Amino acid sequence: MANQELIQKAIEVRDRAYVPYSNFGVGAALLTKSGKVYTGCNIENAAYPVSLCAERVAIFKAISEGETEFVELAVVADTERPVPPCGSCRQVMSEFFDSEMNVHLTNLNSNTMTVKMEELLPFSFQKTDMEK
Numbered sequence: 001m002a003n004q005e006l007i008q009k010a011i012e013v014r015d016r017a018y019v020p021y022s023n024f025g026v027g028a029a030l031l032t033k034s035g036k037v038y039t040g041c042n043i044e045n046a047a048y049p050v051s052l053c054a055e056r057v058a059i060f061k062a063i064s065e066g067e068t069e070f071v072e073l074a075v076v077a078d079t080e081r082p083v084p085p086c087g088s089c090r091q092v093m094s095e096f097f098d099s100e101m102n103v104h105l106t107n108l109n110s111n112t113m114t115v116k117m118e119e120l121l122p123f124s125f126q127k128t129d130m131e132k
């Protein structure tokens with residue numbers, strides 16, 4: 001799948017963001033090695049911290065369907081620069097994505113930046129760190 005197709009899916013799902021508090025919609029689309037795409041939008045809550053980011057919705061949907069191998073992720077928001085994922089999402093990404101996996105960050109003006117997982121969250125805490 002071309003990057004642009006994955007980005008388009010992220011743009012489309014962003015329209016379903018439930019954001020009555022921030023009014024800031026985010027969309028994400030995650031391509032699996034099996035060729036499926038799992039999308040996610042951010043979903044907020046009156047109890048603000050209960051809200052969930054678009055990236056984690058997409059990742060958790062995929063994991064809950066038994067997917068464990070991923071090829072690339074696209075994230076989009078209406079930002080000046082390509083949208084930077086929050087720290088919690090970076091940590092969740094680092095749990096499931098290879099360090100070399102590409103993450104496409106973009107905005108509605110098509111300013112796109114592609115970064116590797118390792119660049120998004122270097123020196124991340126991993127399950128292997130608990131093995132000593």
Ligand code: THU
Pocket residue numbers: 019022024025026041042043044051052053054055084085086089
């Ligand atoms: N948000 C995301 O969905 N992904 C990010 O990586 C950054 C922040 C959402 C959370 C909240 O619903 C809104 O954007 C404002 O923070």
